[in-house]
Amino acid sequence: MIRYEIWGRSVSFLLLLATISLQFISGLGDDSLPAKNGTRTETPTPSSSKSKTGQTVLFILLGIGCAAAVGFSLFKYWQKKKREEQHARLLKLFEEDDELEVELGLRD
Numbered sequence: 001m002i003r004y005e006i007w008g009r010s011v012s013f014l015l016l017l018a019t020i021s022l023q024f025i026s027g028l029g030d031d032s033l034p035a036k037n038g039t040r041t042e043t044p045t046p047s048s049s050k051s052k053t054g055q056t057v058l059f060i061l062l063g064i065g066c067a068a069a070v071g072f073s074l075f076k077y078w079q080k081k082k083r084e085e086q087h088a089r090l091l092k093l094f095e096e097d098d099e100l101e102v103e104l105g106l107r108d
Helices: 002-025 046-104
Strands: none
Touching (some): 002 046
């Protein structure tokens, strides 16, 4: 339970940092490059350029976050299955010992 709270806090913190960084990243693109023939091409309005860059960054961050969440879930599922297998082996080991004791007459 404590691990989940810590993990939830770290995810919230990462989302906060991603949101803040989107504000800075969206203004870094420069689309006012001259064309090959020396004349400037018509550039889109700055607000549409910023929103397009912001959306791209947002989708990339969401994709990375989803991939991390799926990876974390699969890792936890793998740990659970491995733990269940080890527990089953342990139970089988003690179960076999009980049968041996009964066969040897050490236990009724």
